[in-house]
Amino acid sequence: MKPNKKLLVLAGDGIGPEVMAQTKRIMDWMAKRRTISFDVQEGLVGGASYDQHKTPITDEVMADAASADAVLFGAVGGPKYDSLPFDVKPERAILRLRKDLGLFANLRPAVVYPGMASASALKQELVEDLDIMILRELTGGIYFGQPRGIETLPDGTKRGVNTQVYTTPEIERIARVAFELARKRRKKVVSAEKANVMESGQLWRDVVQHVHDKEFKDVELSHMYADNCAMQLVRMPKQFDVIVADNLFGDLLSDIAAALSGSLGMLPSASLGAPDARGRRKALYEPVHGSAPDIAGQGKANPLAMMLSFAMMLRYSFDMDEQADMVESAIKSVLATGMRTPDIMTKGAARVSTSTMGDAILRELDKLAS
Ligand code: IPM
Ligand code: MG
Numbered sequence: 001m002k003p004n005k006k007l008l009v010l011a012g013d014g015i016g017p018e019v020m021a022q023t024k025r026i027m028d029w030m031a032k033r034r035t036i037s038f039d040v041q042e043g044l045v046g047g048a049s050y051d052q053h054k055t056p057i058t059d060e061v062m063a064d065a066a067s068a069d070a071v072l073f074g075a076v077g078g079p080k081y082d083s084l085p086f087d088v089k090p091e092r093a094i095l096r097l098r099k100d101l102g103l104f105a106n107l108r109p110a111v112v113y114p115g116m117a118s119a120s121a122l123k124q125e126l127v128e129d130l131d132i133m134i135l136r137e138l139t140g141g142i143y144f145g146q147p148r149g150i151e152t153l154p155d156g157t158k159r160g161v162n163t164q165v166y167t168t169p170e171i172e173r174i175a176r177v178a179f180e181l182a183r184k185r186r187k188k189v190v191s192a193e194k195a196n197v198m199e200s201g202q203l204w205r206d207v208v209q210h211v212h213d214k215e216f217k218d219v220e221l222s223h224m225y226a227d228n229c230a231m232q233l234v235r236m237p238k239q240f241d242v243i244v245a246d247n248l249f250g251d252l253l254s255d256i257a258a259a260l261s262g263s264l265g266m267l268p269s270a271s272l273g274a275p276d277a278r279g280r281r282k283a284l285y286e287p288v289h290g291s292a293p294d295i296a297g298q299g300k301a302n303p304l305a306m307m308l309s310f311a312m313m314l315r316y317s318f319d320m321d322e323q324a325d326m327v328e329s330a331i332k333s334v335l336a337t338g339m340r341t342p343d344i345m346t347k348g349a350a351r352v353s354t355s356t357m358g359d360a361i362l363r364e365l366d367k368l369a370s
Helices: 016-033 047-053 059-067 091-100 168-183 199-215 226-235 247-260 304-316 321-336 354-369
Strands: 005-012 038-043 070-075 105-111 131-137 149-152 158-161 188-193 220-225 242-245 268-272 283-287
Touching: 005 016, 005 047, 005 059, 016 038, 016 070, 016 304, 016 354, 038 059, 059 091, 070 091, 070 304, 091 283, 105 168, 105 247, 105 304, 131 168, 131 247, 168 188, 168 199, 168 242, 188 199, 188 226, 188 247, 199 220, 220 226, 226 242, 226 247, 242 247, 268 304, 283 304, 304 321, 321 354
Parallel strands: 005 038, 005 070, 070 283, 131 242, 188 220, 188 242
Antiparallel strands: 105 131, 105 268, 149 158, 268 283
């Protein structure tokens, strides 16, 4: 058995290393029991990188990321780094990875697993069996638009500027991903913007409609103002299948979707680039949650979003559907036994630590493989 998949693991800060450690146990398990193994390289990112190198990500790590088949990313940031200048904040690392690797399509599935509806902030019947996909544009919009900055005005007051900007090709390519995803699901796309107040939103709406009419007539498309979409998500989430939105609205809507599914600790994500000549996409997989410094180091973190991100990697980067299914089934089974990390704790459930959850997943994988 020779390692054939090159993986770069960037655990990062806060709970990042804790949830990554549990996910690495699954990789080891797969290496031991099955024919796949990964050539795993590790690197520093975020505050951990800043502490050593005075930068949230070094050029060397960026080069490793560019040559890897996939990047598995934990989380970055923490109060220790809050007062750093903008260009060396831990978050710059993830933004640079997204931008430099061209990872424009961010898939954030929000799924409510059996028995998990009671952990949701919403009434159980509203979210039971929920399965929606938020598709967020990830390399454009106000996150990267120029001009940006804080300037001092002649009277001594300041002016902060960011620019929301999208071009036709940027909107077309994310729209295509949305329609392609919908074709494999329930064939419904809602596109969210603020066409009522923003020119970039008007363009977004027109281009998405155009791509639909030209190439994807078989998919149902509707447009929603992003604020209404946020409300609809908490009012009647099951009306949605795929929601496509720009970088900022997608950031907000995916956090709402997370609350529907019980906890940010349950949500994985995949960030994909354009396919190259061989049909391969650059890819980074990360949980939607952040570094959660308030619970870091206490064994309280939920490792499931990280594990589900790993499962997405198996599926989208390596076409290993069988193995991805196994990880997901193991997670479902363990949840069905009532084991819960504190973030998804409900009445009558058994509260467990990060590593106990990891133990349970591995035991379940053993069962599934036998
Ligand atoms: C996310 C996060 C990031 C973002 C931060 C950490 C830069 O909120 O991935 O949703 O805003 O994109
Ligand atoms: Mg976010």
